Amino acid sequence: MTTRPRPALRRAQARRAVADLLAALGCRLRGELAGTPARVAALWTEHLLAGEGADLGALLGRGSGAPSAAPVTLLDVGVHLVCPHHLTVAFGTAHVGYLPRRRVAGFGALARLIHACTARLVLQEDASTAIARALCDHLDAEAAVAVIDATHPCHNVPHGRSHRAHAVTWGQAGSRRGAAELRRLLRAALCRR
Numbered sequence: 001m002t003t004r005p006r007p008a009l010r011r012a013q014a015r016r017a018v019a020d021l022l023a024a025l026g027c028r029l030r031g032e033l034a035g036t037p038a039r040v041a042a043l044w045t046e047h048l049l050a051g052e053g054a055d056l057g058a059l060l061g062r063g064s065g066a067p068s069a070a071p072v073t074l075l076d077v078g079v080h081l082v083c084p085h086h087l088t089v090a091f092g093t094a095h096v097g098y099l100p101r102r103r104v105a106g107f108g109a110l111a112r113l114i115h116a117c118t119a120r121l122v123l124q125e126d127a128s129t130a131i132a133r134a135l136c137d138h139l140d141a142e143a144a145v146a147v148i149d150a151t152h153p154c155h156n157v158p159h160g161r162s163h164r165a166h167a168v169t170w171g172q173a174g175s176r177r178g179a180a181e182l183r184r185l186l187r188a189a190l191c192r193r
Contacts, residue, residue, distance in 0.1 A: 048089060050115070050120075061109055073185065074097075079119075083123075097185055144174055145170065145186060150167055
């Protein structure tokens with residue numbers, strides 16, 4: 001098991017790396033760029049990668065007793081993801097649904113789970129699946145589905161005609177029948193907007 005450096009050490013290492021990158025790109029660290037390495041390091045370590053290493057089970061908590069087996073959905077949770085191929089930040093929304101067995105999580109806990117699965121270096125497809133799996137693994141849901149709709153600069157910038165393009169990914173876990181029901185439910189909810 002590898003241990004992660006302390007946050008202050010990570011920020012200092014990131015600050016030096018950003019300074020080196022800017023120098024390699026021919027930029028001089030003066031004027032507006034003088035404080036850029038420190039600002040970039042803080043943004044990355046405190047926000048953009050805030051989900052790295054998060055304990056997903058702890059974020060969901062113990063939950064509370066499920067009043068019924070009715071589906072639970074949460075729509076339009078704002079997210080960002082960091083593309084592991086280009087280190088660009090994608091922005092979008094996530095939508096989740098799950099079929100509870102014995103426990104349900106609060107909506108705040110669901111939002112924290114979504115953010116922990118997305119605020120990291122991760123492919124969008126993997127983040128969608130991680131959210132659904134966490135609901136089944138840590139909340140004992142019968143089935144779970146997660147949808148992420150995001151715009152990726154790493155695609156849109158090099159392809160000028162694609163500036164409005166966005167990617168939609170679906171992840172699922174648990175019973176196939178339950179996941180199919182949740183996909184229908186989420187599609188219907190998203191189409192009504």
